[in-house]
Amino acid sequence: MTTLIRGGDVVAWDGSQHMILRGGDLVLDGNRIAFVGVGYAGPSDQTLELTGRLVCPGFINLHCEVALSHGPVWDDLVRPNLYAIRPESWLRDPDDTPMFTPEEVRAGARLSMSAALRCGSTTIAGINTMVLKRWDDAPWEPDIFADVADELGLRAYLSHHFRAGVLSGPPDAARVAWNDEAGRRGLDRGIAFVERMHRRSDDRVRGLLFPYTLDTMTRKLLRATKAAAQQLGTRIRMHFAQSRAEIERIRAQHGTDPVSFLEDLDFLGPDVILTHALYIAEDDDRDLDRLARAGVHVAHCPVVLRRTGRVLRSFSRYRRAGVNVGLGTDTFPPDMLEEMRWASIGSKLADRHAASGLAREVFEAATIGGARALGRDDLGRLAVGAKADVTIIDMRGLHIGPDDDPIRALVHYAVQENVEHVYVDGRHVVASGQVRGLDERETLRAGEGLVEKMIGLFAGWAGQPANRLVPPSFPVE
Amino acid sequence: MRTRIAGRWVIGYDGGHRIIPHGDVVYEDGRIVFAGRGYPGSADLTIDAQDCLISPGLINLHAVANVDLQVFRIDVESPGFPKARRWVEQPAATEVLSDREIEASARFSVACILRGGATTFGAITTMAPKRWEDPPAEPDAIARAAGELGGRAYVAHQYRAYVSYWDGSQSGWLADEARAFLGLERAKAFARRIDGAYEGRVRPYFFPYTCDASTPELLRASKAAADEFKTHLRTHFSQSWQEVETIIERYGTTPVRYLEGLGVLGGNVILTHALHIAGNGPYDDPRDDDLQLIAASGTSVCHCPVVYLRRGRTLNSFERYRRAGINLGLGTDTFPQDMLLEMRYAALASKFENGDPTAGTAAAVFDAATVGGALALGRDDLGRLAPGARADILVVNLSRLHIGPATDPIKALVYHASAADIETLIVDGRAVVERGRLQTADEEELVRAAQAPYDRYKAASPGGIAATVPNGRSSRPHCRFAR
Numbered sequence: 036m037t038t039l040i041r042g043g044d045v046v047a048w049d050g051s052q053h054m055i056l057r058g059g060d061l062v063l064d065g066n067r068i069a070f071v072g073v074g075y076a077g078p079s080d081q082t083l084e085l086t087g088r089l090v091c092p093g094f095i096n097l098h099c100e101v102a103l104s105h106g107p108v109w110d111d112l113v114r115p116n117l118y119a120i121r122p123e124s125w126l127r128d129p130d131d132t133p134m135f136t137p138e139e140v141r142a143g144a145r146l147s148m149s150a151a152l153r154c155g156s157t158t159i160a161g162i163n164t165m166v167l168k169r170w171d172d173a174p175w176e177p178d179i180f181a182d183v184a185d186e187l188g189l190r191a192y193l194s195h196h197f198r199a200g201v202l203s204g205p206p207d208a209a210r211v212a213w214n215d216e217a218g219r220r221g222l223d224r225g226i227a228f229v230e231r232m233h234r235r236s237d238d239r240v241r242g243l244l245f246p247y248t249l250d251t252m253t254r255k256l257l258r259a260t261k262a263a264a265q266q267l268g269t270r271i272r273m274h275f276a277q278s279r280a281e282i283e284r285i286r287a288q289h290g291t292d293p294v295s296f297l298e299d300l301d302f303l304g305p306d307v308i309l310t311h312a313l314y315i316a317e318d319d320d321r322d323l324d325r326l327a328r329a330g331v332h333v334a335h336c337p338v339v340l341r342r343t344g345r346v347l348r349s350f351s352r353y354r355r356a357g358v359n360v361g362l363g364t365d366t367f368p369p370d371m372l373e374e375m376r377w378a379s380i381g382s383k384l385a386d387r388h389a390a391s392g393l394a395r396e397v398f399e400a401a402t403i404g405g406a407r408a409l410g411r412d413d414l415g416r417l418a419v420g421a422k423a424d425v426t427i428i429d430m431r432g433l434h435i436g437p438d439d440d441p442i443r444a445l446v447h448y449a450v451q452e453n454v455e456h457v458y459v460d461g462r463h464v465v466a467s468g469q470v471r472g473l474d475e476r477e478t479l480r481a482g483e484g485l486v487e488k489m490i491g492l493f494a495g496w497a498g499q500p501a502n503r504l505v506p507p508s509f510p511v512e
Numbered sequence: 513m514r515t516r517i518a519g520r521w522v523i524g525y526d527g528g529h530r531i532i533p534h535g536d537v538v539y540e541d542g543r544i545v546f547a548g549r550g551y552p553g554s555a556d557l558t559i560d561a562q563d564c565l566i567s568p569g570l571i572n573l574h575a576v577a578n579v580d581l582q583v584f585r586i587d588v589e590s591p592g593f594p595k596a597r598r599w600v601e602q603p604a605a606t607e608v609l610s611d612r613e614i615e616a617s618a619r620f621s622v623a624c625i626l627r628g629g630a631t632t633f634g635a636i637t638t639m640a641p642k643r644w645e646d647p648p649a650e651p652d653a654i655a656r657a658a659g660e661l662g663g664r665a666y667v668a669h670q671y672r673a674y675v676s677y678w679d680g681s682q683s684g685w686l687a688d689e690a691r692a693f694l695g696l697e698r699a700k701a702f703a704r705r706i707d708g709a710y711e712g713r714v715r716p717y718f719f720p721y722t723c724d725a726s727t728p729e730l731l732r733a734s735k736a737a738a739d740e741f742k743t744h745l746r747t748h749f750s751q752s753w754q755e756v757e758t759i760i761e762r763y764g765t766t767p768v769r770y771l772e773g774l775g776v777l778g779g780n781v782i783l784t785h786a787l788h789i790a791g792n793g794p795y796d797d798p799r800d801d802d803l804q805l806i807a808a809s810g811t812s813v814c815h816c817p818v819v820y821l822r823r824g825r826t827l828n829s830f831e832r833y834r835r836a837g838i839n840l841g842l843g844t845d846t847f848p849q850d851m852l853l854e855m856r857y858a859a860l861a862s863k864f865e866n867g868d869p870t871a872g873t874a875a876a877v878f879d880a881a882t883v884g885g886a887l888a889l890g891r892d893d894l895g896r897l898a899p900g901a902r903a904d905i906l907v908v909n910l911s912r913l914h915i916g917p918a919t920d921p922i923k924a925l926v927y928h929a930s931a932a933d934i935e936t937l938i939v940d941g942r943a944v945v946e947r948g949r950l951q952t953a954d955e956e957e958l959v960r961a962a963q964a965p966y967d968r969y970k971a972a973s974p975g976g977i978a979a980t981v982p983n984g985r986s987s988r989p990h991c992r993f994a995r
Contacts, residue, residue, distance in 0.1 A: 107916070110923050111859075111873040146916065153913045344863035344871070368914045368928055379587075380857075383824035384864060390589040391824065433624045433955050434848055434932065437579065437966035443586055447822070448848045451914040452932030475913050483917040490919070508875040508922035511531045512524065512549065 038063045038461075039079035042086035043427065044441050046398075047071045048416035053092075053399070055441060061090055063423040066461035071417050087431035088455060089441050092417050093157025093190075093424035094371040095405025097272075097334035098310050098363025101180045101193070102135075102163035103143030103485045105493075106366035108505055110342060115504070117166045118202040118209070120496040126169055126203070133173040134492065135485075140176055142481035144183040149470045149478060151369035152189055154451040157424035157459045158405065158414055159184075160192040160272060160308075160334075162365065165247055167492070170214065171197040171221035177228050181240045187473070188464040190424065192270070192409065194245035195228040197221020199256045209280065211251065211288075218256045222246075226263050233267070239460050241269075248274040249293055250284045254300060261302050270409060272334065275309035282314050294322045298329070305330035308408050310363065313340070313347060320356050327357030332408035335400065336365035337377040349385035350378050350392050350400075361405035362397070368451065371401050375446045394446040423461035429453045514540040515941070516555035517907065519566035521921040524548055525896035529878065531921060537566050539903035542711075542941040547897040563911035564935060565921045568897050569631025569904035570851040571885025573814040574746075574784050574843025577625070577635035577654040577667075578617045579966045582846040584973045586822050593640035593973055594678030600643055600686055608641040608972045611649045613965040615657075618650070620962035621849075622657040622665075623950055628849040628931045631904035631939045632664040632885070632894055634746060634782070634814075636845070639721050641972045644688065645671040645695035651702050659710030661952045662944035664904065666743070666889065668719035669702040671695020673727045692720075692730050696737065703741050713940060716741055722748040723767055724758045731776045738780055744889060745776070746814070749783035756788050766790060768802040777809035782888050784814040784843065787827055803836035812888035813838050815880070816845035817857040829865035830858050830872045830880075841885035842877070850931040852908075855881050859926060874926035907936035 045059030048071075062070035062079060070077070100106070135143070151159050161180055163172070177195045184191035199218025200211040222244075229242030244264050246252050252260075252273075264271045276282060276293050289296050294315055297303050303326070312333045316322035326333070335347055347353065353360050362374045375397040382392025406415030413421045428449055435444050435453075457465035464471055494501040515538065522535030524547045538546035538555060546553070576582075581593060609617060625633050635654050637646055651669040658665035673692035674685045696718075703716030718738045720726040726734075726747070738745040750756060750767050759767045768789055771777050789802035806813065813833055820826050827833070834840055842854050855877040862872025886895030893901045908929055910918040915933070918924035937945035944952055 103917075107923065107927065108919070109869070110927055111870060111875075113869060146913075150913045150916065341860045341863065343869045344860075344865075344867045346864065367916050370914060377860075380821045383822065384826065384861075385824075387824045388589055389585065389823045390587060393587045431956070431959075433620070433627050433950070433959060434850075436620070436624065436847060436959060437963045439583075439966070439970070443583075447583075447586055450850075450930040450932050452912075452930065470913065473913075476911065479911060479913065479917065483919065486917040486919050505920075507531060508873065508878070508920050509523070509529045509531045511533065512535075 037079045039082045043088035043090040045090040048418040068421050089428045091426045092402045093426045094155050094401045096156040096159045097361040098365045099159035101161035104367035119205050134167045146482040154370040155426040155454040158190040170217040188462045191240050192243045194243050195225040196245045196247050198247040198251035199253045200251040243270040246273050250281045272308040276314045277311045303329035308332045310334040323356035332359045334363040336363045337381045339365040346381035346385045350382035359407050361408040362400045394443045425458040427456040429455045514555045515557045517559045519561045522566045525898040544901045565908045567906040568882045570629045570881045572630035572633040573841040574845045575625045575633035577621045578637045580847040581638050597677040607647045615653045616961035617965040618653040618657040620958045623958050624849045629851040634666045644691045655706045655714045664713045666717040668717050669699040670719045672721040672725035674725040717743045718745045724755045735776045744780040746782040750788045751785045777811045779810035781811045786813045807837035814841050814843045816843040817861050819846040826861040830862035840880045841888040842881045855926045874923045903941040905938040
């Protein structure tokens with residue numbers, strides 16, 4: 036079946052860069068793009084007249100929380116060190132009973148992934164918080180995420196998260212409890228999951244390997260992970276240089292800095308995506324040069340950083356050094372428009388300069404940068420032969436105002452509500468702002484129950500009433 | 513007619529805001545009669561808003577009432593909109609916009625301000641493409657737009673005693689105090705003409721444009737006029753290091769002490785931006801008591817985060833000023849005039865400046881956008897849902913996928929919502945926005961009519977008015993356009 040999307044401003048890929056076709060046509064044929072240009076005269080089964088819209092490549096979210104995020108709970112608060120308050124008795128529970136049932140995980144995933152689609156992401160690389168896990172994900176958990184992505188029609192890279200060390204104690208005196216066996220078991224489960232995804236009939240849901248954080252990995256486990264990724268032909272993503280405490284732990288344990296540590300292991304390469312990469316290259320560009328030379332990708336998640344007053348120093352500087360930067364959300368809502376806007380503003384703040392974090396640069400990060408990170412030359416662009424992943428934004432009205440540079444308007448004025456249509460793999464998954472086939476109210480209600488359960492769990496660990504741990508903004512009557 | 517709105521949450525008021533789950537707001541004849549749980553009386557009309565937060569209407573203290581020029585500087589490191597000396601000196605000033613374009617520009621912008629969540633706004637217009645004062649038609653056009661489109665507005669005829677110029681190699685000021693006083697007279701005439709118009713929704717205020725483009729006498733006379741009309745004085749204040757230097761050079765003292773010495777601080781004075789004051793930014797006064805001077809005088813500071821964040825700068829900091837006891841309000845000062853976004857970015861910028869997640873809380877920025885703005889305007893009947901207050905109300909749908917579980921409705925509003933989630937906006941008991949659409953004008957028509965003044969201002973920004981543009985480039989498209 037062919038669909039002609041007619042009349043909007045089309046962000047077309049000319050082989051090396053995005054360009055704007057005013058009043059352009061885009062033709063989707065099955066799950067591929069068959070035509071991008073002006074004045075399509077061929078046949079089509081279906082035509083959408085979309086004058087006044089911006090027709091974009093679907094956004095690629097490199098670090099999308101797919102379970103229910105507890106991040107927003109901590110807005111305005113000093114988040115307690117959740118690793119420090121986890122009770123020993125719970126950690127040592129021999130049953131390793133997951134904190135959430137499969138049905139609860141499914142409900143959280145449905146909320147997070149449908150919101151990602153609603154906000155314009157067509158491809159996500161999933162993550163879920165490990166603070167509620169003892170060692171690794173429950174063996175059934177990533178398969179639930181795969182089911183939900185499948186059901187919603189989202190393109191997803193998913194993983195079974197693993198680690199060989201678990202942190203406990205206060206941040207300044209954190210201990211790492213090591214368990215090589217648990218680490219290896221987690222990697223094996225991660226490999227098995229990727230293999231299961233590779234056997235699927237379509238290629239919309241795939242696997243990647245996700246060693247959780249640098250400071251919870253042993254040399255041996257990192258080497259084994261790299262070897263497995265090469266054998267599977269898959270990507271590796273890892274949290275990297277998220278905190279100064281992490282840098283100090285790496286130094287104490289391995290006697291070197293994080294970039295050198297990975298370089299010495301031959302770990303770095305174009306198959307590696309490092310999320311955050313915040314506390315590197317603080318004095319000079321040498322770390323960035325090394326990452327750029329190795330072809331490593333950085334997943335920048337500006338919104339989750341800003342919650343604690345932090346910014347990357349800086350988005351534009353990393354790009355200038357030749358590092359491929361993509362964007363991720365890492366929290367709720369998975370809203371790539373807000374990520375682009377704050378990537379831009381955060382870069383300007385860090386550089387104290389208006390000509391930093393340009394709209395074009397953050398748009399590239401959200402599209403082509405993400406595609407490069409995932410090694411996909413058929414995503415993040417509207418070009419003949421590329422996957423039919425399209426996000427269409429309504430640019431008509433007071434929120435955008437008079438007609439001018441649509442990319443600047445998208446980054447600086449548009450909001451999630453303006454995302455009108457989303458196509459993934461040729462399927463019309465968001466139509467007129469609604470995720471098709473989703474009971475939005477029921478999905479939200481289930482999410483509210485899960486957040487309350489989560490706050491209750493944390494309050495129990497902290498030995499505090501929930502409304503003391505997370506006080507309301509104003510007194511509640 | 514008595515109307516009851518039943519919301520999932522009502523933000524009530526009892527000396528401070530309160531969250532009332534499943535509450536009612538009832539209003540009649542433009543005033544609130546009840547805000548709480550379980551209204552015992554009867555109502556002629558009940559609006560069911562079980563997905564929504566019922567909030568006091570927001571107060572935008574520094575709203576751009578013309579098509580905005582600052583957007584042409586997004587992503588461009590440029591000094592602003594320099595004017596050639598010979599253009600400033602032209603005796604018969606032809607304005608950049610025609611009266612018809614001024615009308616279209618004002619109506620479009622006021623519509624954006626209302627859709628952005630403000631029930632009350634303090635209008636400003638850009639002086640970048642102007643010489644000594646507003647074109648005579650402009651303040652009246654803004655007052656008319658506010659009146660007809662249904663907003664509550666404070667409007668001024670703007671004037672100044674200095675105009676800066678740049679001639680490629682040389683920059684400087686042209687000064688003409690007499691012209692500024694003519695402007696002030698025109699501002700008074702405007703104030704007499706419109707005060708109390710549109711059922712009392714439109715009021716005047718006085719606006720010597722910037723502190724450094726005023727003379728001491730002009731500021732004193734403007735303050736006296738504000739007192740006489742029982743309204744406020746607002747000025748752009750301490751926006752740049754150069755401005756601070758100019759004040760020190762001319763008057764031998766720093767900006768806050770300069771105003772204090774003139775008797776121009778006080779409860780009816782609003783300083784917009786106030787970025788560079790002692791203990792803050794590039795200069796330090798050893799006395800370092802600017803924050804205390806501002807706080808003790810009852811002067812309000814209007815913080816406009818978005819316009820400066822786009823330049824990589826911000827107030828240091830919302831939280832520090834607040835803790836010093838300064839009354840803070842919020843303004844937009846640029847397109848898209850979304851007060852929810854301004855609240856969010858005020859909170860986030862403060863966290864950034866303070867390096868502290870607890871700085872600039874959702875509650876504090878919500879206070880600034882409501883009761884803070886009301887106090888700045890000297891209004892105890894705005895910015896709160898309490899019996900006797902004006903029926904200025906915002907209904908925001910927080911039961912949305914992109915907002916997620918709204919366990920704390922104020923945090924959900926500030927951190928996750930945008931103006932696009934506003935369902936209803938009520939001013940003085942009249943629904944100005946319903947189902948997210950302006951009820952008092954055709955939105956598409958407003959945008960269409962704004963294209964001509966927008967294009968004209970764009971052409972006039974760097975390169976048009978200015979002979980040359982120092983170290984800057986005009987705004988360039990982010991992607992090559994192809995045909």
